[in-house]
Amino acid sequence: MVKFATTSLLGTGLDFLSFTLLFRYILPVFWAELCSAFIGMVVNFFMQKKFVFTLNRKASTAFLLSVAFSFVFMFAGAFVMKGLSQTEFFADFLIGAKILVMGGKFLLNYFSKRWVFEKR
Secondary structure (H helix, E strand, O other): OHHHHHHHHHHHHHHHHHHHHHHHHOOOHHHHHHHHHHHHHHHHHHHHHHHOOOOOOOHHHHHHHHHHHHHHHHHHHHHHHHHHHOOHHHHHOHHHHHHHHHHHHHHHHHHHHHHHHHOO
C-alpha cells in the first residue's frame, strides 16, 4: 500500500492542481471534479502498472477495467463534491470537501486496482 500511496501522490497532486485551476477559471465544480479526476486516473494507471501491481491480466483488459471503476468513482466523487459544496460549511471550505472525496476515492481505488491488476 506504500507504493500505491506514493504513486497516487503524483496523480493526486495533478488532480488537485487541475481541479483548482479548472474550478477557479473555467468550469463549475462538478465538471472540474470530473476532468481533474480523469487526469489523475490516467497518470495513476500507468504509474501503478509499472511500479505497484503485478499485471495478471492483459494490459488492455486491465486498462478498461481500471477506467470503468475509475469512472464510477469519478462520478460518485463529483456528485458528493456537488452535494458537499451546497452545504454551508463546505461552501466556505471547498478544499475540505475535495480532501474528503479524494480520501474516499483513494481507498476505493486501492482495492479495485488490486483486483484489476492482480485478480485478488
